[in-house]
Amino acid sequence: MSSPDAPVTVLIADDDPVTRSGLSTLLGAQPGLTVVGQAADGIEVVEQVGRLRPDVVLMDVRMPRRNGIEATRELLADRAGSADPPKVVVITTFENDDYVTAALSAGASGFVLKRRPVPQIAEAVRVAAAGEAILFPAALRRMVAARPLNSAEALPRAALTGREEEVLRLMATGSSNPEIAESLAVSLETVKTHVGNVLTKLGAQNRTHAVVIAYESGLVVPGLQGA
Missing domain, CATH: 1.10.10.10 (Winged helix-like DNA-binding domain superfamily/Winged helix DNA-binding domain)
Structure with a gap:
């Protein structure tokens, strides 16, 4: 993982090669960010994280072979390992997507919409890397209100x-x-x-x-x- 003064390293996961390439180029040009790799599905995400140790994974959830939810669970299960797992930021087209709510329940740090300007996506990555705040709480409130989560978790x-x-x-x-x-x-x-x-x-x-x-x-x- 990066030192406090080093750029935030990012792995971009999306099954669309055009989206991956575009995000890599645009985010790589943003201050304080370095794109270290790309992945086309959840299996590649886990492999690339093990090799590259990025600070943040910008994770699409609808991917073949292994989706972003399963990949998020596997990455965060590595907390018992010697290295800290990356933060996961879901990048999505629709904020009320069932996949997104499941990824948040799996431990993703937040989500950002694909239609957001690149500087806002970059800021979401920086915020997640710092672990300081929830991302887009108003959107999260609307999402939960429209599509309640069905997990068995209850607040004690x-x-x-x-x-x-x-x-x-x-x-x-x-x-x-x-x-x-x-x-x-x-x-x-x-x-x-x-x-x-x-x-x-x-x-x-x-x-x-x-x-x-x-x-x-x-x-x-x-x-x-x-x-």
């Missing part, structure tokens, strides 16, 4: 303190740690502790996954949270 309310539930609700608005600290009038270190506790107690892969669980459980209601 008794396991979260009142302050941890407050933090989780603010995470669902896309608030960063500094923004949560300001909102709750607590220190940044305190927020980091609360966020870590929330992820641990929910068994969540990342902030996005924690918010998905909160939506599924009814603790956070789509459309009622802030933008």
Whole structure:
């Protein structure tokens, strides 16, 4: 993985060669990003990640042989290994796609629409690499409201303190740690502790996954949270 001052390394996974080539060229020209490889399906993704160790995989989910959901699960299952797995950002045409919701439940850090301008896709990759915030929370709220997730996960309310539930609700608005600290009038270190506790107690892969669980459980209601 990259050092703090190094460019974010990206692997692009898409079964359309034109899309792969275009994204590689355009993202490679963005500040702070280096495209290190391409993959045409989920099997190639896992192979390339093992060889190239990118910081972020920009993952299409509808791919042959092994789809992006299965590839995401396999990549994140490598957490027990010696190297940290990459962050996964789903790139999709339709934000309410069942494949996208499944990828988020599998631990993807967020998603971005293919029709977004390249600088916005690049920023989504940078944000995911930093692990600082959920991506496009308003779109996530609309997606969950339109197509509820069907996982068996439920929020163990008794396991979260009142302050941890407050933090989780603010995470669902896309608030960063500094923004949560300001909102709750607590220190940044305190927020980091609360966020870590929330992820641990929910068994969540990342902030996005924690918010998905909160939506599924009814603790956070789509459309009622802030933008």
